[in-house]
Amino acid sequence: AISPASDGVxxxxxxxxxxPIPFQGHVTPxxxxxxxxxxxxxxxxxxxxxxxxxPAAAEQSAAEEDYRFVTVGAxxxxxxxxLMPTGGSGSDFAxxxxxxxxxxxxxxxxxLRQALLADDEEEAAATCLVVDSNLRGVQEVAERxxxxxxxLRTGGAxxxxxxxxxxxxxxxxxxxxxxxxxxxxDMPLDELPPLRLRDMMFSATTTHGTMATxxxxxxxxARCSSGVILNTFxxxxxxxxxxxxxxxxxxxxxxxxxxxxxxxxxSSLLTQDQSCLxxxxxxxxxxxLYVSFGSLASMDSQELLExxxxxxxSEIPFLWxxxxxxxxxxxxxxxxxxxxxxxxxxxxxxxWAPQQDVLKHRAVGGFWTHNGWNSTLESICxxxxxxxxxxxxxxxxxxxxxxxxxxxxxxxxxxxxxRMIERAVRRLLCSEEGKEMRHRAKDLxxxxxxxxxxxxxxxxxxxxxxxxxxxx
Ligand code: UDX
Numbered sequence: 440a441i442s443p444a445s446d447g448v449x450x451x452x453x454x455x456x457x458x459p460i461p462f463q464g465h466v467t468p469x470x471x472x473x474x475x476x477x478x479x480x481x482x483x484x485x486x487x488x489x490x491x492x493x494p495a496a497a498e499q500s501a502a503e504e505d506y507r508f509v510t511v512g513a514x515x516x517x518x519x520x521x522l523m524p525t526g527g528s529g530s531d532f533a534x535x536x537x538x539x540x541x542x543x544x545x546x547x548x549x550x551l552r553q554a555l556l557a558d559d560e561e562e563a564a565a566t567c568l569v570v571d572s573n574l575r576g577v578q579e580v581a582e583r584x585x586x587x588x589x590x591l592r593t594g595g596a597x598x599x600x601x602x603x604x605x606x607x608x609x610x611x612x613x614x615x616x617x618x619x620x621x622x623x624x625d626m627p628l629d630e631l632p633p634l635r636l637r638d639m640m641f642s643a644t645t646t647h648g649t650m651a652t653x654x655x656x657x658x659x660x661a662r663c664s665s666g667v668i669l670n671t672f673x674x675x676x677x678x679x680x681x682x683x684x685x686x687x688x689x690x691x692x693x694x695x696x697x698x699x700x701x702x703x704x705x706s707s708l709l710t711q712d713q714s715c716l717x718x719x720x721x722x723x724x725x726x727x728l729y730v731s732f733g734s735l736a737s738m739d740s741q742e743l744l745e746x747x748x749x750x751x752x753s754e755i756p757f758l759w760x761x762x763x764x765x766x767x768x769x770x771x772x773x774x775x776x777x778x779x780x781x782x783x784x785x786x787x788x789x790x791w792a793p794q795q796d797v798l799k800h801r802a803v804g805g806f807w808t809h810n811g812w813n814s815t816l817e818s819i820c821x822x823x824x825x826x827x828x829x830x831x832x833x834x835x836x837x838x839x840x841x842x843x844x845x846x847x848x849x850x851x852x853x854x855x856x857x858r859m860i861e862r863a864v865r866r867l868l869c870s871e872e873g874k875e876m877r878h879r880a881k882d883l884x885x886x887x888x889x890x891x892x893x894x895x896x897x898x899x900x901x902x903x904x905x906x907x908x909x910x911x
Contacts, residue, residue: 452505452563454483455908456554456586458547460536460571461492461523463708463734464811468593468670469571470494471701475694477505478702480905483563485509487550489543490516491523492708505563509554512546519543524735525764531644532735532832533653540576540656548580555584566911567665575656578663587911589904590664594812596671596679596693597840598833599661601639603686604630605654614639615647633843634836642831661687666907670695670816673896674886675845692904694897696820696887698795698813708734712789715758716796722756725804725877728864729797729823731760732809736830739767742855744775749860751781755868758797759788798823804877805867807851810837822884824848824876826863828855847880 455476459469466488473484483505488494490512497508512519522539524530555565567587570578578588592599608614608630616623616636624637631639641650661667671693673680684691694700719727730750732738738746743766750757761772774788794814797803798821806818807826815837818825825848827838841848851863867873890897 452481452483453909454485454563454565456485456487456551456565456568456581458487458511458568458570458574458577459494459591460539460573461489461519463492463706464813465571465573465593466492466494466708467706467813468695468697469569469591470496470706471670471697472569472591472668472694473506474701475697475901476905476908479901480909482566482905482908483507485554485565487511487547489519489539491519494706495708496706509550511550512543515542515546530642530735530831531646531649532642533645534649536573537649537653537656540574543574544576544580547577548584551580551584551586555586566908569668570660570664572657572660572667573653575660578660582663588664589666589668589908590661591668591670592661593670594833595815595837595840596669596676596683597844598812598836599667599669600679600682600686601631601634601836602654602657603683605639605651608639609651616640633839635839638835638839640835658687662689664689665911666690666692666904668692668694668904670697670812672696672887672890673900674890675819675883690903690907692900694900694904696816696891696897698817699820699887700891700897700901707791707793709762709791711791711793713793715787715789715792716800718787719758719797719800719802722802724801726756726868727800727802728753728755728757728805728807728826728868729792729794729803730757730807731792731794731814732762732765732828732830733811733814734762736809736811736834737765737767738855740769740773743772745855745857746860747775747778749855749857750786750864751778752857752861753864753868754785755864756802757786757864758792758803759786760792760794761788761790763790805864805873807864807867810834810841812837815841819845819847819880819883820887822877822881824867824873824880826851826867845879845883847876847883849876 459466476482485507487509522535524532524535568581569589572590572592581588626636628634672695766772798817806823808814810827810829827850829835829838838850889895
C-alpha cells in the first residue's frame with residue numbers, strides 16, 4: 440500500500456501549504472490551485488484558513504489523507520469576525536485585510552510549527568507555502584521558519600501593474616488627488632493607460648496612508664516570494680504580464696483560468712440555488728441578462744428599486760442575484776410591490792447562483808457585474824459581454840480593461856436610474872454594438888480554451904510551477 444508519506448517507490452511525498460484570505464473571491468482561486476497541484480503533480484495539500492468564512496471543503500475533505508484543512512486562530516475568532524468588512528464601497532477593505540493579517544500571525548506561527556513537526560514524522564514533506572499576497576505578515580512567519588513562499592495574486596495582471604505604479608504616482612504628486620472634484624478624478628493617467636485617476640481610488644473610506652502601506656506590503660509579498668502566481672492567461676494580458684516579470688524580478692506564472700482547469704473542490708461559501716439552471720433551460724439562446732455583484736458589493740434601497748424597474752422596463756429576461764444583507768440598511772430584501780407581476784415570468788431572483796454554470800449556459804447573453812476579478816474572468820472565459828458597475832478595490836481597473844482594452848462591455852456610470860439601466864441592458868443584449876462585444880468576448884473564450892490545452896501558455900506555466908515546487 441502507498442502510505443501517505445511515500446509515493447510507493449520509497450520517495451517521500453511532497454506537500455504544499457496554502458493560506459487564502461477568508462473572502463469568496465480569494466478562497467475560490469486558492470482552492471482551485473490546490474486542486475490543480477494535487478491532480479497534476481500528486482502533491483498533498485494543507486490549507487490553513489482563518490476562523491471566519493472557513494471553506495465548506497474543510498469539513499468534507501477532513502477524511503482525505505492528502506487534503507488537510509487547519510483552522511488558524513480559533514482563539515481569536517471573535518476578533519476576526521469583527522474585522523470582516525460588512526460590504527460595499529463603504530468598507531475599508533484594505534485596512535481590514537492588514538488587521539486580519541496581523542491578527543493571524545501568532546496563531547499561524549503555532550500552526551506552522553506543529554505542521555512542520557508532524558512533517559518530521561509520518562507526513563508528506565512540506566515544500567513551500569502558497570500565500571495570498573495580501574498576507575505579508577503570514578508570509579514573514581513562514582520565512583522565519585525557513586519555509587519558501589509563492590505569492591498568489593487573485594486579481595488580474597492589469598491590477599498588479601497598476602499597484603506597482605502606485606509608489607511612482609505618489610512620488611510624482613499625482614496621488615493622492617489634490618481634490619475629489621470630478622474633473623480631477625477623470626484625469627487620464629499617462630503612466631497607466633487606459634486608467635484614470637479615479638480608477639486608483641480604492642474605496643471611499645480607505646485613507647491614502649492605509650492604501651500606501653497595504654500596497655507596499657502586497658508588493659513586498661511578491662518580491663520576497665520565489666514566484667508570483669496569477670489567475671489569468673497570456674493571450675489576455677500579455678503585455679501587463681511582461682511588465683510584472685520585468686518589474687518584480689521574480690518568476691511569474693500565469694496559470695489561469697483556474698476555474699476551467701480545476702475539477703474538484705467545492706469553493707462556494709454560500710449555498711448555490713441550482714433551480715435557476717432549470718429556469719435558464721427554458722429561455723432562448725443568448726437572451727438572458729445575468730445580474731450579480733459578487734460576495735461583498737452592496738447597494739442601497741433606492742438603487743435596488745431603480746435596478747428592479749430598469750430590468751423590468753428593458754423587457755429582457757434576467758436572472759438577478761440578491762445576496763442576503765447586500766441591501767444597505769435592511770436585513771430583508773424588499774423588492775417593490777408589483778415587481779413580480781410586472782416581470783411576467785421573464786425574471787428570476789435568487790440569493791446565490793452557481794455562477795460558473797450560469798455563465799456557460801447557452802441562454803445567457805450578457806452579465807451585469809461589479810467586475811471582481813473572478814467574475815470578470817469567468818465571463819470572459821464563457822464569451823459573455825458585460826455591463827460594468829465597479830464599486831471598490833480592483834473592480835474599477837478591471838472594468839476599464841473590459842471597456843477600453845478588450846472592448847467586451849461598457850461601464851454604467853453615475854447615479855443608478857431606471858431609464859439608464861433599461862438603455863444599458865438593451866444596448867448590451869439587442870444592439871449591433873452589443874453583438875460586436877459578444878463576438879470579441881467569444882474570441883477571448885477561444886483563446887482561454889486554447890491556453891489550457893497541451894502546449895498552451897497556462898498549461899506550460901503550470902508544468903513550470905510544478906517543477907519549481909518539486910525543486911524546493
Ligand atoms: C472580491 C473583490 O470584490 C474583488 O474585487 C477581488 O478581485 C476579489 O475579491 P468578490 O466581490 O467576491 O471578490 O468578486 P469576484 O472576484 O467576482 O468573486 C466572486 C465569486 O463568487 C466568483 O467566483 C463567482 O463565481 C462566485 N459567485 C458569485 C457565485 O458562485 N454565485 C453568485 O451568485 C455570485
